Amino acid sequence: MKINPSQLGQLLSAYIPKGLPVLITGSPGIGKSDIVAQAAHDAGHELLISHPVVEDPTDSKGLPFPSPDGSAAKFLPFGDLERAINAQSPTVWFLDDLGQASPAVQAAKMQLLLARRIGEHDLPPHVTFVAATNRRNDNAGVTGILDPVISRFATVVELQPTIDDWTAWAVRNNVSPELIAFLRFRPDLLSVQKKSRDIENAPSPRSWGFVARTMGVVPAELELISYAGSVGEAAASELISFLGIYRQLPSPDAILLSPDSAPIPETPAALYAISTALAAHSTEGNFDRVLTYNDRLIDAGYREFAALLARDAVRRTPELQNTHAFIRAQGGPLGQIIRGQ
Incomplete structure (x- = not known):
């Protein structure tokens, strides 16, 4: 189900207090992580961010540690798992870039997501899971998510950026008027799926954010170079042409x-x-x-x-x-x- 940023914020505000897990898909750089962080803040929850792509299955199970007499062993939680188990206040456990994780790491999350326990360790009821991933066609190293993992989320939504939501964010954050005006004029350039494997950026809400931060930092003769490095040469050239109109x-x-x-x-x-x-x-x-x-x-x-x-x-x-x-x-x-x- 496709959803815009405003709708995603509303959905998370309803699901998080009820402890319902959400999986968010979408292209890179469209604000998935920022929206989750804002929703956690609005709900009064702590935010615990994990990156399964750099984890080992033991991160979700704990390390075996023998008993004093050596007759048995228990798995001792560490890292993010230990923090989640011992969370004293409402917490959103955000699994970022879940689709880039190996199948073994994804499988290790299944018991946590559904049974809310791992071995003898239970998760507190006030810990809520939210996960995000790019799609397989985004050239982001995503091979997929195991079906049993997907089925453990209460809902799966695909985030799509909109110019209205981006504009509302830009106005609140004092983004330069000329950049807001340009993207209103060319809303199709807000987010463009990258089709090549070349080492270059493509337009996205995140990369336009970098343009906003560099506006006024570089001299006029370096604007095209700077902006092209953020959003690609084609989009940057259009922006430069628009700025020529704006400044006259x-x-x-x-x-x-x-x-x-x-x-x-x-x-x-x-x-x-x-x-x-x-x-x-x-x-x-x-x-x-x-x-x-x-x-x-x-x-x-x-x-x-x-x-x-x-x-x-x-x-x-x-x-x-x-x-x-x-x-x-x-x-x-x-x-x-x-x-x-």
């Missing part, structure tokens, strides 16, 4: 000086750039002027961009919802657009 547009400050007469661009790329930039510059002091320009976008027939501008501005600065300008706008065309009327 009037600055948000210039628009806000005369919102009644500032020019309104006509091309989609420029409209994405202007609306995203104005949202990033919105404050309680200038939001009335932002909304004046936004009304002109609506009058010009660019309702979608007006909605993007208003939503982004409020996401970045929730206090804008309480301004008189925004309250008034709710009773007009902007309010109808936001409500989907």
Whole structure:
């Protein structure tokens, strides 16, 4: 079953408190681990992360240790197993990259996943399993997951990134407006499955995150090299072309000086750039002027961009919802657009 990041977060928030195990599949770099970490935090659970790909079957069983008289032996838990068995507070035990683990390591997890015990050791009831894996066609070293292991999860879902979820994350984390505007203009570049085995990166939410961190760090003459190393040359070249358009547009400050007469661009790329930039510059002091320009976008027939501008501005600065300008706008065309009327 395919699921977007928002839906996955909601699913985990329902399953984790009930102790129901979830297996998440999806391509590399789309945020599976981050979503699990956020869900554990939201549920008030500790997060224990294991990487079965570097484990030995004994990691899930313990090491044999003889009794004092030498007549018997017990398996003593160590590492993550010992931490899970002795967990005193609600805990999410996250098995990351499970599909890359050997069949022997996967098989060693089966009793833990279903019976919640290994040998004479029981897992506390407040430990919940969540696992993630890439798919076999992702060139990530995944040969599959044993069917008996899969059947031990309450549900299996496939995560697919969406531009809306990525944008919401980007706005909350102060990603540069020009990158947000570009990916809105080219949402098909948010995540691209790599088809070659060449040693190069492909576009993904994770690799675009690296682009966001390097923007403003490298000089202009090195931008293409830097961004191509993160998302590949084709996507980086498109980004550079978009940045050329973005940087030639009037600055948000210039628009806000005369919102009644500032020019309104006509091309989609420029409209994405202007609306995203104005949202990033919105404050309680200038939001009335932002909304004046936004009304002109609506009058010009660019309702979608007006909605993007208003939503982004409020996401970045929730206090804008309480301004008189925004309250008034709710009773007009902007309010109808936001409500989907």
